[in-house]
Amino acid sequence: MNLLPAIDIRAYAGSSPAKLKSDFLVDGLFVRGKATFSYWETDRTVLGGIVPTTRPLTLPCPKELAATYFNERRETGVINIGGAGAVEVDGARYDLARYDCLYIGRGAQQVVFHSTEKGRPAHFYLLSYPAHTAYPTQHVKHADAPGVSLGSATDKNSRVLYKYIHPAGVKSCQLVMGLTMIQTGSKWNTMPPHTHLRRSEVYLYFDLPPTGFVKHYVGRPDGIRNLRLRNRQAVLSPPWSIHCGAGSVHYSFIWGMGGENQEFADMDPVDPALIR
Template identity: 50%
Template structure:
């Protein structure tokens, strides 16, 4: 399991492009036949992926990193499939996940396996895990069951729909909040005006980014902004003090996930565009 340490705002504003990418960009996800996991000291989130091909993949435990006998002994995890149909097996119970379906798995489950319905056309499971002090039931959420919120306008190039899967009014969790956002064709901006939330950290996983397209992910303190160029199926870690917004060369989708002090989706501190530097 790769480990990322936390960088301060003062340190971050001195970084060049290569160092910013090394600290905040995760570009090793979705390798066929493998589980990839990155542990970040930013709210102790674990970001990962599973792409099972010929053989099922078992969610491993790195005891040296997380100090437990099994992965979910003191954690919870959200699994969102962005590929073809797959199966997640939790302590012997199978859950089929089609494209854009999500599974919340609570603290205390000992064995988690990932399998593709068609190994030649594998599922692409995105994983996000937070620490947990309470147990909640394992729950599957389909795309139709996710709570939609329509925002933006074509005039501002940010017409989009936010789908909430794991949140206070959906799948219950201890600390994890998770969903996805889809921009409509002709729209490029997300989360602008931007915000920070000093009580929670966030991770963005960009997907449905065309091969010849990129997304410029905006980050940093509101008065010390930076950008990271992101391509398809790459993730960016966003600490509490950083804005998190993006603009693409065409429309795209992204999974957002948060962990921290609460599970209130609306808990954020807005930053007006006139204050950005």
């Protein structure tokens, strides 16, 4: 388990490029044949990547959680961004196609991940937060999820947003999760930017070719910095930071939030004219 400290707003402005990358960017989540995790102190967030190949992988319980099993006091969202796969939760099997989501409630004891497509392993992205009660495990098929069109081609921010885990969809304690696909010809996501002090957020960028990248902006509106993210890299967004990005090519990203408010529209907009 890679331990990630909370990002100090007072030290942020003076951070070197290397320190900025160390604080905000999470790399190396997806390793063939392994389950890899990072623990971010903010909202006690756990993010991870699970890539089963020739054999299934059982969800381990890192010692840092001080639990008997991973979901003993947690809820978990899983989205598959690779080949076809399956997840078994206490004996119940859920087949996850590419872009499908699985919510795993508090109390699920045995979780096993499988790749089911020959020559193309599943890549399961995991996001988890503490949970105060148990909600049932639920599978959300991307093919059945209604997409919401946002932005415009004129503003170069045309995108389709899919909400999976949220108050009007799959119920959870604090996890809100979904994915957004940037449309051809557009590059911006979440523009104009915003903050939300009631919760933190994590982005995972994917569907990028080897030469593609996203320039992701972080920091206070009056002093933003940027990071260059490649395929399947994640970026942390503390509550005080804006988060938005522009890609060099077409891309998609998974967003996930945890904190005291689950309302998707709970955002504090930032006037682009005030960004420095």
